[in-house]
Amino acid sequence: MARLLKGAEAARAINENSLQMIEQLAGAGIRPCLGLVRVGEKEDDIAYERGIEKRCDGLGIRIEKHVLGEEASTDDVLEVIRRLNEDKDVHGVLLFRPLPRHIDAEKVQNALAAEKDVDGMTRASLNGILTGDDIGFPPCTPAACIRILEHFGIDPCGADVTVIGRSLVIGKPLALMLLGKNATVTICHTKTKDLASKARRADILIASAGKAGMVTEEFLQSGQTVIDVGINFGPDGKMCGDVDADAAERIAGAYTPVPGGVGAVTTSVLAEHVVKAAMRENGL
Amino acid sequence: MARLLKGAEAARAINENSLQMIEQLAGAGIRPCLGLVRVGEKEDDIAYERGIEKRCDGLGIRIEKHVLGEEASTDDVLEVIRRLNEDKDVHGVLLFRPLPRHIDAEKVQNALAAEKDVDGMTRASLNGILTGDDIGFPPCTPAACIRILEHFGIDPCGADVTVIGRSLVIGKPLALMLLGKNATVTICHTKTKDLASKARRADILIASAGKAGMVTEEFLQSGQTVIDVGINFGPDGKMCGDVDADAAERIAGAYTPVPGGVGAVTTSVLAEHVVKAAMRENGL
Numbered sequence: 143m144a145r146l147l148k149g150a151e152a153a154r155a156i157n158e159n160s161l162q163m164i165e166q167l168a169g170a171g172i173r174p175c176l177g178l179v180r181v182g183e184k185e186d187d188i189a190y191e192r193g194i195e196k197r198c199d200g201l202g203i204r205i206e207k208h209v210l211g212e213e214a215s216t217d218d219v220l221e222v223i224r225r226l227n228e229d230k231d232v233h234g235v236l237l238f239r240p241l242p243r244h245i246d247a248e249k250v251q252n253a254l255a256a257e258k259d260v261d262g263m264t265r266a267s268l269n270g271i272l273t274g275d276d277i278g279f280p281p282c283t284p285a286a287c288i289r290i291l292e293h294f295g296i297d298p299c300g301a302d303v304t305v306i307g308r309s310l311v312i313g314k315p316l317a318l319m320l321l322g323k324n325a326t327v328t329i330c331h332t333k334t335k336d337l338a339s340k341a342r343r344a345d346i347l348i349a350s351a352g353k354a355g356m357v358t359e360e361f362l363q364s365g366q367t368v369i370d371v372g373i374n375f376g377p378d379g380k381m382c383g384d385v386d387a388d389a390a391e392r393i394a395g396a397y398t399p400v401p402g403g404v405g406a407v408t409t410s411v412l413a414e415h416v417v418k419a420a421m422r423e424n425g426l
Numbered sequence: 427m428a429r430l431l432k433g434a435e436a437a438r439a440i441n442e443n444s445l446q447m448i449e450q451l452a453g454a455g456i457r458p459c460l461g462l463v464r465v466g467e468k469e470d471d472i473a474y475e476r477g478i479e480k481r482c483d484g485l486g487i488r489i490e491k492h493v494l495g496e497e498a499s500t501d502d503v504l505e506v507i508r509r510l511n512e513d514k515d516v517h518g519v520l521l522f523r524p525l526p527r528h529i530d531a532e533k534v535q536n537a538l539a540a541e542k543d544v545d546g547m548t549r550a551s552l553n554g555i556l557t558g559d560d561i562g563f564p565p566c567t568p569a570a571c572i573r574i575l576e577h578f579g580i581d582p583c584g585a586d587v588t589v590i591g592r593s594l595v596i597g598k599p600l601a602l603m604l605l606g607k608n609a610t611v612t613i614c615h616t617k618t619k620d621l622a623s624k625a626r627r628a629d630i631l632i633a634s635a636g637k638a639g640m641v642t643e644e645f646l647q648s649g650q651t652v653i654d655v656g657i658n659f660g661p662d663g664k665m666c667g668d669v670d671a672d673a674a675e676r677i678a679g680a681y682t683p684v685p686g687g688v689g690a691v692t693t694s695v696l697a698e699h700v701v702k703a704a705m706r707e708n709g710l
Contacts, residue, residue: 265549310557328610328612331608333583335586
């Protein structure tokens with residue numbers, strides 16, 4: 143029976159850390175504030191927004207919401223971003239993505255001031271991951287994966303890590319972040335041959351392909367740590383990850399459940415980034 | 427006996443391609459120009475500079491040289507970069523690195539206009555490698571490795587590639603560029619366990635550790651392509667790569683010699699980047 147890496151436990155530790163910083167900020171008369179920018183009324187966005195609001199309320203982080211209509215133009219979104227850049231009381235900004243297709247996402251994302259980029263969407267943040275510079279923040283989901291490993295004492299240093307998936311929001315930044323922690327990283331994708339054997343030989347397997355149950359028994363090895371980043375909905379309408387949970391429980395050494403794994407840590411990481419942005423801005 | 431992947435052959439093809447573009451530019455009254463910025467009189471820099479001048483002379487690319495004394499300040503170098511940014515007749519700029527320690531390299535490198543960054547040193551260029559955007563250019567050495575593979579018809583798509591070394595000038599960008607070409611990439615470094623087996627299992631092995639002869643017989647597999655990026659000097663004072671050339675010749679399917687491999691392609695890639703920068707700037 144594999145050890146269950148529960149997101150809630152890691153989230154609690156992150157929140158405690160945030161609360162200490164929030165106290166320090168309060169002593170200096172500062173209340174951290176997250177600007178949320180949403181275009182349209184997508185269900186996914188609204189569900190995530192609710193999670194963020196709940197987390198921030200619990201911690202005492204102020205939220206400033208900017209909701210634009212589905213038909214908003216690139217200039218409309220840019221205008222909101224520009225105002226948030228200038229607002230000294232807003233420390234971090236999250237823009238729900240993907241944006242509607244008619245909006246120039248590249249332009250909008252890079253308009254955000256790097257120091258307020260709490261979800262790694264600007265060039266400066268992504269570059270920080272590549273170079274190790276402390277500009278902006280990494281995207282929240284890969285950061286959540288790293289925090290789960292840290293929390294449960296699973297050290298990536300020297301470990302063989304296989305990352306399935308190479309998206310710019312998860313796979314690539316996570317691979318580079320793990321490399322920065324001295325893991326030996328193999329990045330796999332749809333063109334990878336004999337994927338199962340590459341997954342099996344890893345000490346730490348990261349499943350971020352976005353395909354329900356694609357990581358089956360033959361991808362797994364006893365003792366292995368499996369981090370499941372997938373959020374999918376199975377034929378029964380239930381939320382599930384990329385990993386066959388039964389197989390993981392039977393074979394792996396440890397794994398993150400879906401739901402209740404990586405997803406349960408993301409909003410805590412986001413909140414922590416906002417608090418850190420407030421600390422940095424105030425030289426604390 | 428392994429096939430020898432001679433840099434000169436790949437360089438010739440790249441130069442021919444550049445010459446066609448240079449002709450097109452000449453038709454529009456434009457002569458491509460490379461700005462060279464050197465601080466101090468380091469032997470390595472001067473040797474590289476000579477190689478660049480010879481290549482550019484041969485192709486008809488103008489060179490504008492800016493040599494500063496070893497004692498030049500960060501501001502002195504910034505001033506030169508700023509002038510080159512503004513000079514419409516200069517299409518690309520190469521800054522010899524590493525800079526003397528007293529200079530803020532980060533600041534100087536990022537002061538260069540991305541569109542003139544023909545050696546991938548700005549954040550914009552590096553980020554382009556991560557995102558696939560066409561901003562700036564990749565660093566010349568990893569680009570040379572890719573061009574050698576292309577020239578000799580060795581397709582990285584679907585291939586298992588092991589990269590030894592994770593520097594920001596070679597290992598990391600090369601790994602990302604190969605990933606962009608659909609290779610399954612494993613990035614290895616000093617903390618990697620059982621390095622030899624990870625090297626051996628690769629279809630394409632990239633040696634960029636900077637250690638003379640570290641890739642020995644046990645790192646190699648029959649049929650494998652070995653790209654040797656190392657430039658070292660052995661105990662006999664002779665230039666050598668990271669790969670034991672005798673072992674590569676005996677075991678590998680194909681390999682790049684040192685000297686005469688990757689190094690022989692770098693100046694051609696640099697020249698091509700300058701020409702492409704001139705084309706882009708003039709909308710050709």
